Amino acid sequence: MATKTLNDLFIHSLSDVYSAEKQLTKALPKLARAATNPELAAAFEKHLEETQGQIERIDRVVESAEIKLKRVKCVAMEGLVEEGQEQIEEIEKGPILDAALIAAAQKVEHYEIATYGTLATLAKKLGYVEGMKLLLETLQEEKATDEKLTMLAKQELSEQEVGK
16 A cells, blocks of 8 residues: 555554564664673663563554554664674674674664654654654653663773774
């Protein structure tokens, strides 16, 4: 079915982010295992728990808006996950890989921040008040994760000797 209305766009975008979050639940444990910095590994594990909660929140948005998700695959997340996996395979385990994992995770966070911001705006416009509140809750979690990753990146980089 073609996207012809804001509601169609909302349903497609929500379906897409649902796929993205499902993909992320498979990728985050791999990132946690690849990290050598214990704080970074813990951040990935915490984000996995949050992601599972975000999937449940999407289910609540669907229920409150009385809509049905479409079966779509988020190709953007697929690419971001694949990029992270390539880094795990190509970079020796240690501080350089940790820095690469942080960068990969922040790309994911920025994608999610943009997506949830748009979804919350669409939900508001469509009158899905409960859905908007749930989406804004997820948006705040994504922003907090991004801030935590930024802090870890600064810490990681400040502890490293510059090796060119």
